[in-house]
Amino acid sequence: MTTAPEVSVVIPVYNEEGILDASVRELARGLAAMRVRYEIWIAENGSRDATAALAAALAAELEGVETFSIGSPGHGDYGAALREGIARARGEFVICEEIDLCDLDFHARALERLRAGAADLVIGSKAMRGAHDRRPLGRRVATRVYNGLLRVTLGFRGTDTHGLKAFRRSVVAPVAARCVVNHDVFASELVIRAQREGVRTLEIPVSLAEKRAPSVHLTRRVPKVLKSLFRLMISIHLGVDPSRRR
Numbered sequence: 556m557t558t559a560p561e562v563s564v565v566i567p568v569y570n571e572e573g574i575l576d577a578s579v580r581e582l583a584r585g586l587a588a589m590r591v592r593y594e595i596w597i598a599e600n601g602s603r604d605a606t607a608a609l610a611a612a613l614a615a616e617l618e619g620v621e622t623f624s625i626g627s628p629g630h631g632d633y634g635a636a637l638r639e640g641i642a643r644a645r646g647e648f649v650i651c652e653e654i655d656l657c658d659l660d661f662h663a664r665a666l667e668r669l670r671a672g673a674a675d676l677v678i679g680s681k682a683m684r685g686a687h688d689r690r691p692l693g694r695r696v697a698t699r700v701y702n703g704l705l706r707v708t709l710g711f712r713g714t715d716t717h718g719l720k721a722f723r724r725s726v727v728a729p730v731a732a733r734c735v736v737n738h739d740v741f742a743s744e745l746v747i748r749a750q751r752e753g754v755r756t757l758e759i760p761v762s763l764a765e766k767r768a769p770s771v772h773l774t775r776r777v778p779k780v781l782k783s784l785f786r787l788m789i790s791i792h793l794g795v796d797p798s799r800r801r
């Protein structure tokens with residue numbers, strides 16, 4: 556593609572051979588129907604299944620679909636993949652997606668706000684008034700506990716940081732490049748740093764029903780999340796940026 560797209564959709568993926576192909580095709584069809592000039596970045600790392608090969612086949616077949624794989628099999632890192640996807644994006648706007656969601660309704664509503672200049676970062680909230688979160692109870696509670704933790708430890712103002720977001724690339728990509736943590740907490744760091752740096756942010760409610768259970772079990776994510784959160788507190792409150800990202 557020679558002309559830059561208006562919208563870059565970045566989707567981190569990890570062991571998603573079951574839903575990758577159908578989800579990307581459906582997303583591409585939906586964006587085309589919305590008459591959006593798009594590119595879709597399939598950002599893979601760590602997969603031990605056929606995800607990387609399927610992504611490469613999609614990129615070869617479909618105009619506007621691109622992919623990369625970083626790291627080695629067994630070393631998944633959602634944040635590293637998302638950060639790299641944002642760095643490669645060429646669109647005026649970037650949408651951070653998840654392969655089990657691909658929520659075109661969020662795309663349409665977020666792009667409307669961004670194009671109108673109502674905000675430079677739009678966050679799809681699973682926990683604000685008007686949201687419909689149909690995930691299991693344990694995960695809904697975890698979202699609230701985690702966001703409470705972000706409010707207390709990092710001064711986060713809002714109801715959700717993890718998941719769908721859309722932003723003006725010229726404003727928010729430089730913030731992403733300055734983030735210091737990876738894995739799940741990268742998504743929170745991006746939102747919190749943007750807020751702290753005065754980026755105009757806006758939360759809009761989302762309706763959410765996952766196409767499958769998460770690939771990594773909730774309790775297995777907790778130690779890594781707490782470690783990243785600790786690093787982030789040091790970085791934000793003491794201004795010391797750990798030299799190595801983890």
Ligand SMILES: Nc1nc2c(ncn2[C@@H]2O[C@H](COP(=O)(O)OP(=O)(O)O)[C@@H](O)[C@H]2O)c(=O)[nH]1
Nearest residue numbers: 567568569599600631632633636653654769770
């Ligand atoms: N590249 C990459 N993507 C990941 C990793 N873990 C999860 N994802 C992707 O992130 C998105 C959300 O993951 P999911 O398992 O549904 O967790 P949730 O965010 O708690 O719902 C999906 O597109 C996953 O494939 C990872 O380690 N690396």
Ligand SMILES: [Mg+2]
Nearest residue numbers: 653655765769
């Ligand atoms: Mg999910």
